[in-house]
Amino acid sequence: MALSRTSSALNSALASGLWLAGRAVAGAAPPLALVDKHSLETVAEVPTASADQIASAVTAGVTEGKPAMASLPLAARRDVLNAASGALAAARDDFASALMIEAGKTADAARGEIDRAVATFRLCADAVGSSRSLEEAGRLGAHPSGAGYEYVRRPFPIGLISAIAPFNFPVNLAVHKIGPAIAAGCPVILKPSPATPATALMLGKILADAGLADVPGSFSILPAHDDDAPLFTSSPGIDCISFTGSPKVGWGIKASAPGAGRTKVVLELGGNAAAIVDAGADVAAATSAIARAGFGQAGQSCISVQNVFLHSSIAPAATDALTTAVAALPRGDPAEPGVVCAPMISPAAAAALADKISDALARPGFSALVGGDRPQQGSNVVSPTLIAAPPSTTDAFDAPLCAEEAFGPVVILHTFDDLDAVFDTINAGPFGLQTGIFTPSLAAAHRAFNKLDMGGVVINDVPTTRMDAMPYGGVKDSGEGFEGPTYAIDEFSVPRLMLINTGSLL
Template sequence: MDTHPVIIGGKHHYNSTTFPVLNPYTRETIAMVCAAGPREVEKAVRTAEQGAIIMAALPAWKRSEMLFRLAELVEEEADELTDIIIREGGKVRRSAAMEVVRAAKTIRLSAEEAVRIHDQVVPMDGSPQGEGRIAMIMRVPLGVVLAITPFNLPLNQVCHKAGPALAAGNSCIIKPSSATPLTGLKFGELMLRAGFPGETVNVIPCRPDIAESMATDRRIACLSFTGSSPVGWHLRAKTPARRVILELGGNAAVIVHDDADLTLAASRIIEGAYSHAGQVCISVQRVFVQRAVSDRLTGELVSRCNALTLGDPEDPATDIGPMINPKETEKAIRRVKETVKSGAEVLCGGRISGNILVPTILAGTDPGMEVNCEEVFAPILTITPYDSFEEAVQMVNDSRFGLQAGVFTKDLALAIHASRFIQCGAVLVNDIPTFRIDSMPYGGVKESGIGREGPYFAIREMTEEKLVIIRP
C-alpha cells in the first residue's frame, strides 16, 4: 500500500507517523499518509515565508500564467482527481466529476483576477496641504496564507483558497482534511508541474492540534478556514493572523409559498437536501411551506426522496452514497431517533441501509430540536407548515446560523421582503440555498462565518491597502 508524504517547499517529506485513509463506502484502507509534526510545520512555515517573498516579487502576468497552466492540468487530470475524490470522500461519481470541473473554473477565475488587482487614485487637493501631491492606494499581498479545508469539497475548497492567495502574490500552506488528504496532495503535485516555485508548495496533512499550532503562529498573515463553527470561532479567538476568513456551518432553510411552482420547488429541494448525502454547509435542512400547499409539497418531496438510488458511489447511477464515516452516520441517526421520541414523524428514511443513511424527511418537529437548530450535515430534511409569510421569515431567522436561504414565490413583494429581512449571506429567489457559482461572493453572517469567498472577493480579503503619497 502506498504511503504518501507531506509536501514542504515542493519536496516530499516522509516520517514515521502515518494515518490511514479509508474508503467511506467499503471501509477499506486505500492509502497511508504521513502526518506532519512540529518539526515539519516549522519547516513549512519558514519555507512559506520565503515563498511569500518570491510570489510578491513576481509580476501579475506571471502569476496569472501559472494559474492558467494549473487549471489546464486540473482538466487534464480530471479522471484521476474524480476517482480520488470518490475513493476517499465517498462522493457519487457525477458530483465528484462536477467538483473537478468547478475546481478548474475556480483556478481560471483566479488567473483572470490576478491581472485585475487595481490601484486606486486618492484626490489630495481637497486640502491646501495636499495641493500638488499625488496619492494612490496599492493592494499588496499579506504574506503567508494558511488554508484549512474540509472533506466535503476536497478539491474545490483548496482552489477557493490557494487560487486567490497565489493570484494576489501570497504563498499558501494547505492543510487538507485528514479524511481526504489525497486530493490536496495531488493538487500540490499539479502546482509544481504548473511552474509554481517550490517554496510556495506546502501541503501539510496533520492532527487538529498541529493545525492549531500553525493557525496560531504569528508568521501566518491570513487564516482561511472552512469547517465546523465551533472550531472556526475557536481558531479565530486564538490566531494572531491579520486577516481571518471563516466559511462555517449552517442549517439552511427554504420557504415555499402557496403561489410557488411546487414541482420546481420539490425537485430543487431534493437536490439541495441530499447532494453528497447532505454533507454540504448549504444543504437544505429546513423547509417552511405555506399551510394551504403543505400536503401537496410534502407528498411530492416524499415521492422524490423514495425514488433516489442508494449504493456504491463508483456507480454512475447512484444518487446517494455513504456519509464520511460510521461515527457521523450514527450521530445523525441518533438525532432522528431522539426527534421521533419527542413527537416528530418520519415520513421516509430514518434508518441505515448497509452503511448508508437512507434520505430522511421529518414532520412535526419544533425549532428547539437538534434537527432544526443544529447543523445536521446529513441527509435529513424537516418540513414545517406556516400561515403568514412574515411568520416563515421569522422561523428562518430563528437560528444562530445565516449562510444562505431560498424562497419560492411568484410574488415580487414577498421576494423583496425576504431579501431584506432574512438574516443570511445570500437569499435565492425561486431556488435553493445550495446553489453556488464560483465567481459569486460567498459567505455567511451570525455563526456561519466572516469574510467572503469567490476569487475576486477573496483577493480583497488576502491583500492589504497601502497608501502611497508622492510629492513631486
Template sequence: MKKHLYVNGKWKEAHNYLPLTAPYTGELIAEVAQADNQDVEEAILAAQAATRIMSSMPASERSAILERVADLIFHRQEQLVQLLSLEAAKPLKTARREIARTIQTYKFAAEEAKRIHGETVPLDAAPGGEGRFAFTVRKPIGVVGAITPFNFPFNLVAHKVGPAIAAGNTVVLKPAGQTPLSALVLAEIFEEAKLPAGALNVIPGRGSVVGEMLVHDPRVAAITFTGSPEVGIAIKNKAGLKRVTLELGGNSAVIIDKDVEISQELIDRCVWGAFMFSGQVCISIQRIYVHESLFGSFLTAFRNAAERLVVGDPFEETTDLSAMISANEVERIDSWVSEAVSQGAVAETGGKPLSSRLYPPTILTNVSKQLPVSCQEVFGPVVIVTPFVDLNKAIEAVNDSRYGLQAGVYTNDLRAAMRAAEQLHVGGVMINDIPTFRVDNMPYGGVKESGFGREGVKFAVEEMTDLKLICIKR
C-alpha cells in the same frame, strides 16, 4: 502505499503515518504522513522564503500558472473523479460536478490575478490636501494558512489556494484528515504547472498540531478556514491580529410561498439541495417552510422524488447518495432523528440507517424547533418540512437560528421577494432558487455563527491582500 508531506517543492517523509480507509468499503487506501511540529516549522519557513519570489512575480506569470493548473486538472479529471469517489465516497456524477467547478475556480483565479488594482484618492476634497496626488495599491499579505474540510476537497481547496496564489501569496495547506489525497495530488499539479518551490506546502496532520501552529505563528499572516463553528470561533480567539476568513456551515432554509407552482423543477431542486452528497454540504437545505395551502401537494411530490434516489456504491453511475464520511456521523444523525421521532416528529420517509455507513434520504414533519435536528447543523441527508400561514412568520422562523449562511425564497410576488431579501439575516438570499446555489465567482459567506469574511475568488483576493496608500506631493 505511503503518501508523504509536500514541503518546499519536495516530498518529505514523516515520523508518523496513519491509515486512510475508504468510507464506503472500509478498505485501506494509503498510509498518510502526519506532520509534527518540526514539519510545520519547515513548511512555514519554506512559505516565508518563497514570499520574496511570489510577491515580485508579475501578474501575467501568476495568471499563467493558474491557467496551467486548470488545464492539468481538465486533462486528469476522470482520475481525480475516481480519487474523490474513493476517499470521500462522493458519487461519480457528484464528483464530476466538483471537478468541473474546481477547473472553473482556478480559471477565475487566473483572471483575477490580472485584475488586482487600487484607485486614485481625491485628497483635494479635504482642506489641506491640495497639490497632492494619491492612489492605492494592493500588496500580497504573505503566508496564508489554509485549513480545509472533507466535503469538497478539490473545490474548497481551490477557493483558498487559487486566490492566495493569484494575489502573490504563499500557502501552507492542512487538508482534512479523511481527504488528504486530493490535496497531495494538487501539489503534484502545481509543481507541474511551474509554481515556485515553497509557494505551496501540503501538510496533513492533526488540527491540534498543524492547525494550532498555523494559528499562533506570527509568520503566518492570514488563516482561511472552513469547518465547524466551535473550531472557527477558537481560531478567531487565538489568531490575534492575523487576517481571518471563516466559513462555518449553516442550517439553511427555503421558503415556498402561496403563489408558487409545485413544478417538477422546484421539486428536483429541493431534492438536490437537501440530499446532494448525503447532505454533507454547508448550504444543504435543512429546513423547508411551505405555505399551508401547498403543504400536502409539496410533501407528497417531495417524498416521492426522494424515494427514487439511489443509495449505494459511489462508483456506480446511477448512485445518488453513498456512505457518510464516517460511521460516527451515521450514529449521530440516527440519534438526532430518533430523539425527534420520540418527541412527536414524523419520519415521512427514511429515518433509520441502512448500514453502519449508509443513511437514507429522510424527511421529517412536526419537528420542534428546539431539537438538535432542527436548530443545529445536521450535515446529513435529513430535511424538515413545516407549513406556514404568514410569510413574515416564515421569515422569522428562518432567522431563528444561530446560523446565517444562505436562504432561498420561492415566490411570484415581487414585493414579497424584496421583503424577504431585506429581512432574512443571512449572507446570501436566493430568490426563486434553493440556498444550495453557488457559483464560484460570487461572494460567499455568512453571518452569525456561519462565518466571518467572504470567499469567491475576487472577494477572497481582497481578504488576502493589504491596501497601501501612496501619496505624492507635487
C-alpha cells in the same frame, strides 16, 4: 461511464510524500489510513507531517515564500493558475476516482467537483491584478488642503496564508484557498482534512508542475494528525488563516490566532439552511430542486437544504411531491453514473445524525415520511430521511435536528401562513449563511432580502446554490469574510496608499 476504484495518480501522489516548500518530501509522522468510504476498508496509507515539518513550512513561507511570491510577476501568477487548471482538467477522472474513494462521492458528484475546481483555478487566473475594492486613484483638490495632491491606493499581499480545508469538497474548496493566494502573491500552507488528505497531495504535484516548484517557499501541502492541527493556526509568522469547517472549531481558531488578534481570520462555517416555498410558487420545480439539494453529497454541505417551510396553500401537494421524490432517489454503487445517495464521511458521523433523528421522532408531532433509519449499525449510511415537523415552530426548533446543523441526508418540513413569521424563525437561529425562497412575488423576494439576516438570499432556487465566481460567506455563527476568487484575493491583500505632491515633481 462508471469510475474506477483505482487511481494511478493517487498511488503516485502517496508514494511521492508531502509537499514542503514546493518540494516532495517523506512524511516524518505516522501515516493516516486512507479509508474507502463505500467499503470502509483501508486501501492505502497517507504520509503526514511532523511538528518539525510544519514549523519548517512556516519558516520557509516567511523567509522565502513571502518575498518570492510578492515579486512574482502578475503574468507569471496567471500562467501558474492557467497551467494548474489545464492539468487538473486533463486528470479529471483520476481525481474523481480518488474523490470517490476518500470522500465517498458518487461518480457524478466527483466529476462535478473537479469541473468546478478547474473553473475556480481559471477564475483566479482571470482575476490576477484586479481588485473589487482595494485599488483606486484620484485627486484630492476638491478641498483647498488637498490642492496639488493625488493618490494611488493599491493592494499588496497580506503574507503567509494558512489554509485549512474540509472533507466535503476537498479539491474545490482547497483550490478556493490556494488559487486566490497565488493570485494575490501570497505563499500558502494547506492542511487538508484527515478524512480526505490524498487528493490534496495530488494537487501538490499539479502546482509544482505548473511552475511553483521554481518559486522558493511558495506552497506546502501537509496532511497532519489532529494533535498537530493547532500549529497551523497558532504559529508566529502566519499572516492570515482561511478556515472552512465547524463553527466550534472556527471560532476557537479566531480566539487563539497568533499576534494578539492581529492575524486575519477568514471563516466559512456551518448552517441549517432553510428553503421557503411561498404561495403561488412552482411546486414541481421547487420540490425537485429541494430533493436534490437536501440529499446530494449525503447532505454534507453547509448549505444543504435542512429545514423546508411550505405555505399552507401548497403544503399538501409539495409534501406529496417531496415524499415521492425522496423515496425514488437513486441508490447503489457510487461508482455508477446517476446514483445520488452517497455514504457519510464516517460511521461516527452517521451515528450522530441517527441519534438526532431518533430524538426528533420521539418528540410529539414529528413523523417520518421517508426513511428515518440507519440500515446497518456500524455503517456510515443513513437512509435519506424526510420528516414532518409539528405545527409549532417553537416545538420544532426545540429539537436539535432542526435547530442545529444536521450535516447529513435529512430534510424537515414545516408549514406556515405568515411569511414574516418564517423570517423571524430563521433569524432567531444562530446561523446566517444562505436561505432560498421560491416565490412568484417580487415584493416577497425583496422582503426576504431585506429581512433575512444572511450572507446570501437565493430567489427561486435552493440555498445550496453556489457559483464559484460569486461572493460567498456568512454572518453570525456561520462565519466572517468572503470566498469566491476575486473576493478571496481581496481578503488575502492589504491596501497601501501612495500620496503624491504633484507640485514638487520634476
